[in-house]
Amino acid sequence: MSSPLIHEIKGQAFRFLKEKIKIARLVLTDVTPVQLMTEEATNENPWPPDTRTTSVISRAAFEVDEYERIMEILHHRLSKFDKGYWRASYKALILLEHLLTHGPKRVSEEFQSDIDVIEEIGQFQHIDEKGFNWGLSVGKLSERVLKLLRNKDFLREERARARHLSHAIKGFGSFNQRSSAIDERLSDLPSKIYGRCNSYYDDRQYEKYDFISFGKKLSLVDGNMREQQILEDMDNSKLLKQENDSNSGDTEEYHPFNDEEKLIIASLLSV
Numbered sequence: 369m370s371s372p373l374i375h376e377i378k379g380q381a382f383r384f385l386k387e388k389i390k391i392a393r394l395v396l397t398d399v400t401p402v403q404l405m406t407e408e409a410t411n412e413n414p415w416p417p418d419t420r421t422t423s424v425i426s427r428a429a430f431e432v433d434e435y436e437r438i439m440e441i442l443h444h445r446l447s448k449f450d451k452g453y454w455r456a457s458y459k460a461l462i463l464l465e466h467l468l469t470h471g472p473k474r475v476s477e478e479f480q481s482d483i484d485v486i487e488e489i490g491q492f493q494h495i496d497e498k499g500f501n502w503g504l505s506v507g508k509l510s511e512r513v514l515k516l517l518r519n520k521d522f523l524r525e526e527r528a529r530a531r532h533l534s535h536a537i538k539g540f541g542s543f544n545q546r547s548s549a550i551d552e553r554l555s556d557l558p559s560k561i562y563g564r565c566n567s568y569y570d571d572r573q574y575e576k577y578d579f580i581s582f583g584k585k586l587s588l589v590d591g592n593m594r595e596q597q598i599l600e601d602m603d604n605s606k607l608l609k610q611e612n613d614s615n616s617g618d619t620e621e622y623h624p625f626n627d628e629e630k631l632i633i634a635s636l637l638s639v
Contacts, residue, residue, distance in 0.1 A: 402428040403437040410445045410460045412453055422463055426470040438467075439478055446485050449492075454506070457489055461509050468516045468523065469530040476517055483517060486510050 409417035445460035490510030493503035
């Protein structure tokens with residue numbers, strides 16, 4: 369009855385002990401955090417290394433000391449391939465493929481001596497209890513890694529493609545950060561001065577950010593006219609409400625700018 373609870377307690381104790389061992393290794397030995405990360409990324413756990421982990425390791429590989437530590441772990445994982453313990457070698461191939469396309473150029477020369485081992489790994493066959501063909505996945509990955517190691521033109525093309533994609537992603541991230549920063553500055557300004565002559569949104573600053581909405585550039589004059597129209601509608605709605613209240617007891621007709629409703633002005637950055 370208590371077996372699930374006991375299993376959870378054992379799992380927590382194991383993770384706690386594992387973290388303590390990692391801390392002890394960092395303190396008492398010359399092991400580095402990247403080295404520990406590489407070991408964990410290529411262990412026998414069923415889940416593969418995530419994108420963030422492989423990116424950190426590939427960047428660290430440009431440092432001479434970290435490069436040697438990472439390469440040593442990968443060589444060891446590949447050389448210890450066994451059909452009973454194949455996940456570490458498979459995950460080492462995943463990391464190696466990422467290093468070939470994102471890491472230092474010398475990684476290709478580093479693993480020329482491992483081609484025979486990678487070919488052997490590519491012959492692996494295994495279908496798990498759920499029917500997933502791991503042998504097919506391992507074979508395809510091995511084939512790609514071998515092509516990267518043997519074909520310099522293909523390696524050059526894949527590295528260029530990976531570099532172009534990385535720059536595109538970084539550029540998109542920078543655009544989002546700038547947009548978020550502008551949004552924060554807009555939201556911090558008092559709504560009372562928005563769109564008026566004493567507003568922070570003068571013509572020069574508005575042109576600087578070059579806001580685009582629905583494919584057309586919005587002018588400051590349009591924004592002022594739109595807000596002025598809103599304010600006039602609010603005043604009209606107040607007068608209409610007062611007149612209705614004084615002349616009759618009928619149910620008040622709904623108006624989008626009713627005084628009881630909150631006025632919401634959409635951001636110029638919204639799409």
